[in-house]
Amino acid sequence: MLDTDWSDSWRGAFGIELRAEAIGLxxxxxxVLPGTCPAQGQDTPWFGPVPAHENWREQLGAHPHRIAEWWTGTxxxxxxxxxxxxxxVEVDATVGKRAARLLRALGHPAPIVAMPNGRWLFLTKVAERVPAELVAHDGVHLHGEDGWIPLPPTPFQHGVVHWRVKPEVWGWQLPEADAVHEVLVRALDEEPEAALVAASRTAA
Known part of the structure; x- marks a missing residue:
């Protein structure tokens, strides 16, 4: 849990980790771009980080040296x-776990992020189209053009964003969006056991 009891040395180490991850990505x-963090002693609800700078679109593609400057001392x-x-594609944890099992059954892992608010993010290449089932589903949030997502180890008020499946598992090659979308649609519409049987047959 994140709270005001964090020591200065711990916060410093955590800041170094964030900086290293930002430079690496x-x-x-x-x-990558810097985002806001929950304030110490904050009583108002925290709905997640947003870009720290209003001109964040103009800052995209900054050199790693510039990235390092952003995360130094702040x-x-x-x-x-x-x-x-x-x-x-953002889904709840139940659908996320089901989709992750389906991806494993198919032998196609994808980078997956879990957030402390119980939501999971499935990362893909930029999508040319998105299935209507995902667009229309109330529990699905699509992050595409002009959007952003938090990556590990971004802090929330009650936890830290973390990888469920790291990009290294995919060799840093993002999966095709269509393949992941198909699995997510299965995870939304089918019972877990039926979906796993269908995935096993597809893999075979």
Whole structure:
């Protein structure tokens, strides 16, 4: 849990980790940007980080040296813009776990992020189209053009964003959006057991 009991040394170490992750992602061409963090002693509801700078669109593609400057001495969360290098589909944890099992059954892992608010993010290449089932579903949030998502280890008030499946598992090659979307549609519409049987047959 994040609260005011964090020691200064712990906060410093956490800031260094955020800085290192931001530099690493930027060096791979991911459009990272600094985001807001929950304030110490904040009583108002926290709905997640947003870009820290109003002109964040103009800052995309900054050199890793510039990225390092942003995260030096300032507590920022780590965001990545969507609709440029990657997109993301956000679902609840129940659907997320079901989709993750389906992806494993198919032998096609995808980078997956879990947030402390119980939501999961499935990262893909930029999508040319999105199935109507995902667009129309109330529990699905699509992150595409002109959007952003938080990446680990971004802090929330009650926890830290973390990887369920790291990009290294995919060799840093993002999966095709269509393939992940198909699995998410299955996870939304089918009972878990039936979906897993269908995925196993597809893999075979």
């Amino acid at each position: 930027a060096s791979r061409g991911w459009p 507590q920022y969360s780590l965001l990545v813009a969507t609709g440029i290098v990657l997109d993301a």
